[in-house]
Amino acid sequence: MSLDWRPPTLETERLILRPVTEDDATGVFLYASNPNLTRFTLFETHQTIEESFWFVKTYAHSRYASNEPDPLGIVIKSDPVGLIVGALGAHWVSQPNGTMEMGYSIGEPFWGRGYIPEAARALIDYLFANYAVERLQARVFVGNDSSDRVLKKLGFTKEGVLRSVVFRRGAWLDLSMWSLLRFEWQLRATSTV
Numbered sequence: 001m002s003l004d005w006r007p008p009t010l011e012t013e014r015l016i017l018r019p020v021t022e023d024d025a026t027g028v029f030l031y032a033s034n035p036n037l038t039r040f041t042l043f044e045t046h047q048t049i050e051e052s053f054w055f056v057k058t059y060a061h062s063r064y065a066s067n068e069p070d071p072l073g074i075v076i077k078s079d080p081v082g083l084i085v086g087a088l089g090a091h092w093v094s095q096p097n098g099t100m101e102m103g104y105s106i107g108e109p110f111w112g113r114g115y116i117p118e119a120a121r122a123l124i125d126y127l128f129a130n131y132a133v134e135r136l137q138a139r140v141f142v143g144n145d146s147s148d149r150v151l152k153k154l155g156f157t158k159e160g161v162l163r164s165v166v167f168r169r170g171a172w173l174d175l176s177m178w179s180l181l182r183f184e185w186q187l188r189a190t191s192t193v
């Protein structure tokens with residue numbers, strides 16, 4: 001852990017991706033309290049603003065203290081209020097083995113506008129430029145077709161399905177495992193120039 005390290009602020013054409021603060025609890029609660037959004041997330045629907053505070057304070061601080069860019073709040077540049085409307089990030093699964101895992105969510109009113117692929121491209125560029133990461137993985141509940149589409153657009157490969165790996169809401173659920181390797185991202189970068 002480095003005392004100098006600060007989570008990055010990244011900019012894309014339409015978005016700012018920035019570290020969260022306690023002031024972002026309201027923005028998080030607005031999207032994370034929606035059960036349509038949490039239908040396929042690994043986190044549960046936020047029932048109270050305290051759960052959103054825990055995310056922007058306790059969870060975020062512990063990740064930032066380990067130099068992990070997770071979460072970065074998503075702000076839409078054209079929004080005059082500047083509330084975060086979603087978040088994405090990546091953290092180490094195994095640092096010795098160069099494996100990080102990426103996660104993302106954006107509020108329901110913003111689905112289908114390509115915001116998460118746009119944000120993820122900036123995050124992935126940042127990760128491969130700044131970390132000794134070889135493999136970036138993502139786990140997606142089977143049935144979350146929108147998230148599958150995002151990962152396909154980003155060039156991830158679906159490796160297979162982890163069967164009955166999560167017990168949630170009274171059922172054993174399957175997760176798809178996806179990955180993107182450093183050389184694959186570099187090839188994509190050079191092939192689109």
Ligand SMILES: CC(C)(COP(=O)(O)OP(=O)(O)OC[C@H]1O[C@@H](n2cnc3c(N)ncnc32)[C@H](O)[C@@H]1OP(=O)(O)O)[C@@H](O)C(=O)NCCC(=O)NCCS
Pocket residue numbers: 036037038040041042104105106107110111112113114115116117139140141144145146147149150
């Ligand atoms: C999954 C999610 C991250 C996708 O982000 P996004 O910014 O909407 O991504 P895109 O705009 O590229 O849309 C992805 C796909 O969603 C589907 N989609 C588009 N509009 C939609 C809508 N209004 N409602 C539901 N799905 C929609 C389409 O299949 C689209 O693929 P296409 O572009 O090939 O048509 C977002 O829907 C979300 O936050 N969902 C809830 C949280 C979640 O499931 N997180 C991922 C956990 S692994």
